[in-house]
Amino acid sequence: MNWVLDNLPLIADRTWAHLATSLPAILAALLISVPLGWVAHRYRALNGPVLTGAGLMYAIPSLPLFIVLPALIGTGVRDVVNVVVALTLYGVALLVRSVADGLDGVPPEARSAAVALGYPPLRRFLTVDLPLAGPVVLSGLRVVAVSTVSLCTVGAVLGIPSLGMLFTDGFQRGILAEILTGIVLTVVLALVLDRLLVVLGRLAMPWARKTAEVGA
Amino acid sequence: MKNPTRRSALALAAVAALTLTGCGSSDPLGGGDTASGSPSGTGGMGGSGGAEPLVIGSQQYYSNEIISELYAQALEAEGYTVQREYQIGQREVYLPEVESGAIDVMPEYSGNLLQYYDAEATATSPTDIHAALAEVLPEGLRPLESAEATDQDSYNVTRQFAEDHSLTSLADLKSVDEPLKVAANSEFETRPYGPEGLKKAYGVDVTVVPVEDSGGPLTVKALVDGDVQLADIYSADPSIETKDLVTLEDPENLILPQNVTPIVSDAVDEAAAAVIEGVNAKLTAEELIGLNRQSVEEQASSADIAKEWLAGQGLS
Amino acid sequence: MNQLWEAVLWCLDPARWTGPSGIAARLLEHLGYTLLAVLIAAAIAVPIGWWVGHTGKGRGAAVAVSGAARALPTLGVLTLAALLLGIGLVAPMTAFVILAIPSILAAAYAGFEAVDRRVIDAARAQGYTGAQVLWQIEVPLGLPVLVGGLRSAALQVVATATLAAYVGAGGLGRYLFLGLKTQDYAMMLGSSLLVVVLALVLDGAFALAGRAAVPRGVTVARRGVTA
Numbered sequence: 099m100n101w102v103l104d105n106l107p108l109i110a111d112r113t114w115a116h117l118a119t120s121l122p123a124i125l126a127a128l129l130i131s132v133p134l135g136w137v138a139h140r141y142r143a144l145n146g147p148v149l150t151g152a153g154l155m156y157a158i159p160s161l162p163l164f165i166v167l168p169a170l171i172g173t174g175v176r177d178v179v180n181v182v183v184a185l186t187l188y189g190v191a192l193l194v195r196s197v198a199d200g201l202d203g204v205p206p207e208a209r210s211a212a213v214a215l216g217y218p219p220l221r222r223f224l225t226v227d228l229p230l231a232g233p234v235v236l237s238g239l240r241v242v243a244v245s246t247v248s249l250c251t252v253g254a255v256l257g258i259p260s261l262g263m264l265f266t267d268g269f270q271r272g273i274l275a276e277i278l279t280g281i282v283l284t285v286v287l288a289l290v291l292d293r294l295l296v297v298l299g300r301l302a303m304p305w306a307r308k309t310a311e312v313g314a
Numbered sequence: 315m316k317n318p319t320r321r322s323a324l325a326l327a328a329v330a331a332l333t334l335t336g337c338g339s340s341d342p343l344g345g346g347d348t349a350s351g352s353p354s355g356t357g358g359m360g361g362s363g364g365a366e367p368l369v370i371g372s373q374q375y376y377s378n379e380i381i382s383e384l385y386a387q388a389l390e391a392e393g394y395t396v397q398r399e400y401q402i403g404q405r406e407v408y409l410p411e412v413e414s415g416a417i418d419v420m421p422e423y424s425g426n427l428l429q430y431y432d433a434e435a436t437a438t439s440p441t442d443i444h445a446a447l448a449e450v451l452p453e454g455l456r457p458l459e460s461a462e463a464t465d466q467d468s469y470n471v472t473r474q475f476a477e478d479h480s481l482t483s484l485a486d487l488k489s490v491d492e493p494l495k496v497a498a499n500s501e502f503e504t505r506p507y508g509p510e511g512l513k514k515a516y517g518v519d520v521t522v523v524p525v526e527d528s529g530g531p532l533t534v535k536a537l538v539d540g541d542v543q544l545a546d547i548y549s550a551d552p553s554i555e556t557k558d559l560v561t562l563e564d565p566e567n568l569i570l571p572q573n574v575t576p577i578v579s580d581a582v583d584e585a586a587a588a589v590i591e592g593v594n595a596k597l598t599a600e601e602l603i604g605l606n607r608q609s610v611e612e613q614a615s616s617a618d619i620a621k622e623w624l625a626g627q628g629l630s
Numbered sequence: 631m632n633q634l635w636e637a638v639l640w641c642l643d644p645a646r647w648t649g650p651s652g653i654a655a656r657l658l659e660h661l662g663y664t665l666l667a668v669l670i671a672a673a674i675a676v677p678i679g680w681w682v683g684h685t686g687k688g689r690g691a692a693v694a695v696s697g698a699a700r701a702l703p704t705l706g707v708l709t710l711a712a713l714l715l716g717i718g719l720v721a722p723m724t725a726f727v728i729l730a731i732p733s734i735l736a737a738a739y740a741g742f743e744a745v746d747r748r749v750i751d752a753a754r755a756q757g758y759t760g761a762q763v764l765w766q767i768e769v770p771l772g773l774p775v776l777v778g779g780l781r782s783a784a785l786q787v788v789a790t791a792t793l794a795a796y797v798g799a800g801g802l803g804r805y806l807f808l809g810l811k812t813q814d815y816a817m818m819l820g821s822s823l824l825v826v827v828l829a830l831v832l833d834g835a836f837a838l839a840g841r842a843a844v845p846r847g848v849t850v851a852r853r854g855v856t857a
Contacts, residue, residue: 100613104614108615157830162806162823252704255807257374257407262703262706269531272713285701500807504814539716
């Protein structure tokens with residue numbers, strides 16, 4: 099593919115811009131979802147509202163959100179903060195449920211044991227609940243990562259740099275190779291991120307694999 | 315008991331991820347985005363360049379980006395530092411940035427820009443339009459000398475359609491029986507030379523089928539396939555020749571001439587302006603079509619096209 | 631906030647609703663694209679998903695295909711298809727169907743996998759054939775999960791169907807792009823709000839459908855026998 103070889107710097111720029119918007123969003127989604135999911139798990143009264151709110155959040159279409167958000171948070175449409183916030187909102191909408199489900203799935207015996215051993219609440223959360231909820235949270239995080247990388251491309255029609263600009267430019271100039279490159283790279287990026295998360299998951303939670311093997 | 319090695323590996327990975335995103339956040343976002351070739355920011359070779367980088371913008375239109383790149387590389391050859399902000403969007407999106415001084419140089423199209431600021435403008439010749447533009451632009455902006463090259467909206471039909479209905483000018487469209495659809499960018503709907511203007515000047519009714527490729531391959535395909543009867547294709551587009559399309563004449567001057575005219579802010583001094591005007595002086599209509607042809611048919615990048623052309627013209 | 635108010639006013643202007651390119655027409659087009667895409671995607675994904683769930687084979691492949699399809703950027707598929715197929719409905723439909731398939735496929739086999747094996751064993755012990763197990767046990771019991779997948783797919787498509795206007799088709803995206811290109815904020819925000827409302831209504835409708843899809847026997851088992 100000649101086009102690819104001739105345009106490596108452009109491709110690199112677009113990929114970089116893409117990562118610079120999607121990675122912070124994924125990270126932010128995780129950091130926000132954990133406490134939020136914990137609230138939904140811990141306070142049953144809030145469980146319904148939080149999860150329904152998350153579901154509604156996910157129902158909001160992406161392009162309109164990119165357009166409406168600036169009016170609410172005071173940035174421009176093309177501002178990167180706008181995109182990152184929007185992508186984070188979608189990530190949170192997806193991940194909150196996973197965190198809540200994961201925490202719900204923690205065996206009460208484990209919790210009781212920790213209480214019996216005298217763990218203070220925060221330590222209990224960080225060293226018992228969260229690690230045991232880990233696998234479920236991780237699978238939610240993987241979905242968030244893939245969908246964020248894919249969703250990030252839509253902003254290109256608004257003039258926001260990402261791999262999506264390979265689609266708009268290729269479309270204008272009729273260069274199929276450019277569009278294909280964009281598609282392939284987006285998918286590759288998403289799958290690489292997915293694999294990375296699996297590997298990180300195994301590093302962080304070596305017991306999870308063993309439990310799966312025992313249960314299988 | 316948690317394995318300390320695993321913990322530190324995880325911590326390391328987390329720190330690496332945070333650093334990566336932290337680094338990522340500063341570079342491409344602050345520096346604006348680039349088309350290709352030189353990375354955003356410095357490209358100057360010392361010398362007489364101003365301390366502040368000049369910000370050059372472009373529309374979300376590949377041909378406009380090529381022209382921006384011509385200016386950018388010419389300026390860099392003279393020692394200026396240039397920052398590129400390409401593919402911004404259409405006029406309503408980038409003009410606020412130009413007006414606020416966030417963008418210093420913007421290649422524009424004279425007639426359309428004049429109509430944008432003054433819908434009632436009566437100038438019809440390139441010199442009149444340029445003069446009117448100089449008056450109507452807001453504080454801090456001025457138009458430099460226009461190029462001979464134009465790239466204007468034009469109503470096109472297939473040769474077959476023109477022959478079937480004996481069409482040579484827009485006025486002839488009145489005699490066509492079938493409903494007329496024109497494929498164009500969505501903003502065509504509200505442009506002065508769009509459906510409303512056509513109705514007023516020629517008494518012709520058309521509906522717009524919006525295709526967001528700026529008269530590109532999909533628009534041309536729609537015309538050639540017969541999905542639409544008319545298409546708004548820019549006059550510097552090589553496909554008019556390649557696909558044997560007929561551009562309908564415009565005796566009522568509905569569409570003003572669109573000479574390539576750079577709009578610059580006060581940050582652009584006389585020396586820099588002279589460099590840009592030097593490029594414009596060599597930009598004839600034929601040259602522009604040739605540049606566009608390289609982009610669309612040879613799929614060359616704007617940076618490569620600009621480099622070659624400037625070298626050929628002795629401007630780099 | 632003022633902009634949002636103007637956007638709401640834009641939506642409520644009755645003159646805008648009539649006519650071939652009025653809000654009502656675009657809304658119906660948008661809804662139509664969504665339902666059509668989900669229907670076609672279901673026609674493809676449901677049989678495959680049911681086969682995977684019923685036989686237990688090919689699950690790895692199904693998961694991989696779902697995952698890869700979920701990563702496909704819709705704008706990319708759309709522009710690619712449009713360049714090859716021209717303006718009109720086929721290009722956007724292709725992109726939307728590809729978008730909808732992963733959720734439906736996953737829900738189809740997940741629904742079957744969630745069926746308690748003991749129920750199936752009991753059925754086989756009573757002499758149910760494979761087909762009877764499929765149609766009388768797995769399909770009804772898997773239906774709620776499947777409806778959940780259809781719901782998820784419909785939401786994704788309704789959100790993305792705004793892109794159809796990028797390549798000359800209709801739908802609420804028309805207003806989105808026209809408003810964007812001409813910086814008509816009221817139009818842009820107004821049509822965005824309409825898409826959001828449409829999405830929420832669709833979500834609610836599917837939620838109800840999901841509840842209705844639960845077989846009566848299961849509802850009874852869960853709640854206990856009442857009157």
